[in-house]
Amino acid sequence: xxxxxxxxxxxxxxxxxxxxxxxxxxxxxxxxxxxxxxVLSQEKVTNMIGGGMRxxxxxxxxxxxxxxxxxxxxxxxxxxEYYESHLATRRDHIEEQRRRWPNSGDTE
Numbered sequence: 001x002x003x004x005x006x007x008x009x010x011x012x013x014x015x016x017x018x019x020x021x022x023x024x025x026x027x028x029x030x031x032x033x034x035x036x037x038x039v040l041s042q043e044k045v046t047n048m049i050g051g052g053m054r055x056x057x058x059x060x061x062x063x064x065x066x067x068x069x070x071x072x073x074x075x076x077x078x079x080x081e082y083y084e085s086h087l088a089t090r091r092d093h094i095e096e097q098r099r100r101w102p103n104s105g106d107t108e
Contacts, residue, residue, distance in 0.1 A: 020087065021046045027083035028060045034078050035071075037064040053079065 025045040032039060040063060048059040057075050061067035 021049065023083065023087050024049060024056065026086060027079050028056065030082040031057070031075050031079040032060060032064055035061075035075060037061075040064065053083075 021042055025040070025042040028045050028048075029039040040060060044063065045056075045060065048056050048063070054072065054076060057072055057079055058067060061071060061075060
């Protein structure tokens with residue numbers, strides 16, 4: 001058998017195993033609020049998803065006013081801090097995972 005050719009294997013499961021559109025929407029709206037802008041519906045944010053978080057931020061800023069590279073650079077950390085600290089912490093995410101993989105929480 002050939003050795004595995006990589007030291008690390010990473011999987012982008014955001015949105016695959018869990019519906020993270022609500023988390024992304026909350027983070028986008030948190031960021032927009034910090035910038036004094038209006039909020040976007042989950043449907044609008046969901047339609048902006050694809051191409052990475054920076055592009056999501058660019059789209060959200062464009063949808064709520066003007067945008068610039070400097071604004072995106074300032075908004076991205078606000079979005080990321082909120083998103084990373086709230087990702088998959090909602091009770092429905094936990095319950096969804098337990099329904100899909102009933103033994104995933106077992107430690108024995």
